[in-house]
Amino acid sequence: MNCEEVKEKINIRTVLESFNLFPVKENRKTAFYFALDREEKIPSLLVDFVKNKAFDFGTGKSYDVISIVQQMNQCSVSEALKYLVKFDFSVQNEFQNEKTKQKKEYKILNVCEIQHPALTQYLKFRKVYGQKDLVKEIEYELNGKKYFGIGFFNNSRGVEIRNKYSKICLGKKDVTLIKNELNVSNEIIIFEGFFDYLTYKNLEKKGNSNSDYLILNSTAMLFKVEETLKKYDKISLFLDNDKNGNATKKAILKKYENVEDCSLIYRGFKDLNEWFCSKEDL
Template sequence: MNIQQAKNISIKSIMESFSLFPSKGNDRTAFYFALDREERTPSLSVNFVGNTAFDFGTGKKFDNVSLVQAIKQCSVSDALKYLAGLDYAFIKEEITAKRETSFEISAIKDLQHPALIQYLDSRNINFKTNYLREIHYEISGKKYFGIAFENNSGGFEIRNKYAKLCLGKKNISTFENNSSTLQIFEGFMDFMSFKNMDEIFGNPSADYAVLNSISLTYLLEKMIKKYEKVELYLDNDNAGDKGTIELKNIFPNANDQRGLYKEFKDINDFLMSR
């Protein structure tokens, strides 16, 4: 797929492929919440007719390709690959749910669906783990399934090849093993990648915290347990820089471990390079 072909894909379908739905709008334009920050009033204006978006908070303009780049933090070529997959896969689903639409979980079970196992395999992650489950759910009468990672509020971070969303209340995920060491990760894919490389990172008895969103660093202030050692394994990007600074303010003794994979965007990229 080339850039011109990518521009012909419905921008609404692109947003829906990431489980992003408008807060308000009509058939021509709609407002979404910002892609890179938490906000109470949506500031991202999306033009369904022109296939463009404008962030009133930052002044940034997006076409289909740059929009995918911003969401996935990827290169132009990777964005085009994603859009090529959208062209024949996700658009056919025609999701019409709004951001506030309720959902219903129909099943949570051990991972067994071939598509989900294949997705994890493509990212070099072992599906045989107690941390991940297979979830089946409905939104506006449409049935979906994905990989589920539970947070501390009983909500689920959901991933599959075409979707990234949270069902239920957003929160961090913590796992305590009575350790004096706390290891902190940005997302569960990085956490699972880390667990797939114990021979490199070691310390399987540590306590773990997965932010599930870089905006949730403040929730770690509520952790009563005092740790002798805190290790940070965030992404090598602007959001990771910001999160690292915020976490060091919470844990003055925290050590930034990103030098271990400094040539890669995140731990999963590092794992996939091996």
């Protein structure tokens, strides 16, 4: 691919995640990150996921995926293109050669059951309050400031943090694999984020829990479970209806047999949770 194709086709979120950079504040189209070139307490880098570009309000500098790699690796355009080759329609191999860089200084202060009214309200807003026992309330300190959020741990004891205003990961990014405790399962159900997993558990019939569950926590983590997925006779996909979700779906369909794409259930919606929240009778 040439430079213009790279800027258009390679997802900016995935590139940022390859450097272990995650949003501090996020909505469906944009997010604020901490700056790429300096330490700061208030995030100033606005990332537009639709335009696939970023803008630093502190310096006035604009970024695309190539210049992000140049900034992070202090390299030339040609070296940045070599780095980005692994993101070209090969979601399953995205992180195999990466050198992650931990930028956030954090400390987890307390882990407990969900108690804070704001977190309770947010779970109810997302219609998953009934699954509150599957997540934790996390109090943490990030770059010298204290925060709290809904926490979901991954296999490396990193924790995905969510609240109304923030979407970040503390610690090492990884998948969350939840094994069936009663029986050896031949089916695995895959989600991108833990809110879709909580939504599915809401919908799942009581007693019908014979499957294992895999929450990717990022589509870029798929490479971590390539061998694991070969052990299952059936793979059910509840991935997002967006560029990353579709690319991940294609990669799985190409590599494995007996894969069912369940995204048709929530066609017209970004993900399972968004669809579920739109249903007044559910």
